[in-house]
Amino acid sequence: MKKVGVIGAGTMGSGIAQIAASSGHEVLLFDMHVEARKRARDSLLKILNRLVEKGRLEDRDAKAIFGRIYFVDSLDSLSEVDIVFEAIVENLEIKGSLFKTLEGIVSKEAILATNTSSLSVSAIAAFCNDSSRCIGAHFFNPPPLMKLVEIIPAKQSSKDVIINTKKLIESWGKLTVTAKDTPGFIVNRVARPFYGEALRLFEEGLASPQEIDQVIKTRAGFRMGPFELMDYIGHDVNYKVTETVWKAFYNDPRYKPSFAQKDLVSSGYLGRKSGRGFYLYKDGKRQSEEVDVPQEKSDLIYNRILSMLINEAVDALYYDVASAEDIELAMTKGVNYPKGLLEWGNSMGLQTIVNTLDALHETYREGRYRASPLLRQMVKEGKQFFA
Ligand SMILES: NC(=O)c1ccc[n+]([C@@H]2O[C@H](COP(=O)([O-])OP(=O)(O)OC[C@H]3O[C@@H](n4cnc5c(N)ncnc54)[C@H](O)[C@@H]3O)[C@@H](O)[C@H]2O)c1
Incomplete structure (x- = not known):
């Protein structure tokens, strides 16, 4: 051409x-x-x-x-x-x-x-x-x-x-x-819980943006935490993607947007570009300090966000949005996740992921925390991804 x-x-x-x-x-x-x-x-x-x-x-x-x-x-x-x-x-x-x-x-x-x-x-x-x-x-x-x-x-x-x-x-x-022609394709679908579950933890008062960002960076190895990243992308843009995906999935609670983020958008606190989002910015520099995150809280943050991300990747595979290889490539090479989410599921233990989701489902009784049928099936058959 x-x-x-x-x-x-x-x-x-x-x-x-x-x-x-x-x-x-x-x-x-x-x-x-x-x-x-x-x-x-x-x-x-x-x-x-x-x-x-x-x-x-x-x-x-x-x-x-x-x-x-x-x-x-x-x-x-x-x-x-x-x-x-x-x-x-x-x-x-x-x-x-x-x-x-x-x-x-x-x-x-x-x-x-x-x-x-x-x-x-x-x-x-x-x-x-x-x-x-x-x-x-x-x-x-x-x-x-x-x-x-x-x-x-x-x-x-x-x-x-x-x-x-x-x-x-x-x-x-x-x-x-x-990717199959479905809302969010691969990346904008699979990445939703990175923001959504972090916002949920914050809204429930279970952890602060600083604590969540720190655990996601130091323990999970992401380059940026969810709050830093949302501030960087701009809350207007990030909120719009979430809302679009949520509507396109007929209001599936898994993709539900958050009031905390909507409030920022309504207030004009769009993140880095407007000098304030979840963090304050002075001369383009984020104003934040290292925080100490107790082990139990760190486990909660890590397990909830990672389990939701892994479940989303497995569900995308279940619905044939893309091959397992392409889902891993999209998230690691495309948007710099430290590990492929299916591989991550293998290493955390698929049974552990199901247990985490089931416990959340038991607590909240929301469709948001349903485990993908493929995840249950893999556990039942004692299988691992790429094995
Ligand atoms: N910005 C992102 O991060 C991003 C990422 C991936 C995909 N996209 C998609 O890419 C597309 C463009 O996004 P963008 O961020 O570059 O938008 P933008 O607003 O920066 O640019 C859009 C341009 O299109 C022009 N335009 C609008 N209607 C037109 C028409 N009928 N004929 C000719 N020109 C017209 C506008 O004058 C404008 O210059 C959208 O579909 C968006 O969803 C955006």
Whole structure:
């Protein structure tokens, strides 16, 4: 594939354009707003210059990359592209109409890929006359730095479209995993309890954000604790993903959003970017101190959050959202979890996980703490993952 079209020159679109141009493609980047195109142009120049200053890129390569990106002011300019990556506003009608319009512009063979993080890829594809050319390619923010891309075939996608999209993105040095077209795909589904169970422990007054973050970092080995990470992502963004996944699962209590986080959003305490979230920030630096976490509390935090995460990964496998290997890859290589969650389940003991969940279920009597049928089955048969 030679020419790549990108629509939407925001955070994701300009990142995808940078990756494609860095891999030698000519890129046509369209945004309906002239200011957005200008912003993307300025920010790409700045990023490339910084890479040159740091010695990561030769000056002439940076110039060549920039020279391969055309900031176009009309969709019609995309007539010769082989694949289009759409990264516009997260709205089914708007994305669907765009795909339908594009069909009248690009060649019959061109692939239409959406970067949606929460809409049904099959529903977007359904707007097209030839839906078999559509697929989901979910990049993570910021696209040039994040190694993972989730490939989400629509129900209608042709085999060739799936193979060629995967091949192209892998040729850009990305790691791809294939996910079923279900809410949250792999990462945004499996990661929910990392935030949700931490928020629940906090809301119940069982532990403070500092205590939870400390246990999750020092004992579980994550790079950031859930509260630090939510502050970093921004509570507006993180809350929205949780709410979307929860609604998409018909209000399943496992994904229920938290009042504590909603309150922060309503108060404008969005995290690092607004100087205050769960923590205070001074000159961009988080104001927090080391705390002593008693063993019993540390066990509670560790067992609840890890058991819920492992259960979520097992349930994603049970519902065939992805293969066991891809679930592990997505969480370890994609979002830097210290260990694959299925392997983690093996080492903590699948029976222990079931016991923890059953005890929570007994206490709360909420569907939130139900163990996945696959987890019970594995325990019953004395099996381990990957054995
Ligand atoms: N930001 C993230 O962390 C992230 C991660 C993964 C996926 N996504 C998904 O990627 C997509 C884009 O997100 P973003 O964060 O880059 O958004 P953004 O707001 O930064 O950029 C969107 C751009 O699309 C343009 N646009 C809107 N409607 C358009 C249309 N009809 N035609 C042409 N241009 C249009 C806007 O002018 C804007 O510049 C969304 O579907 C989002 O869910 C975002």
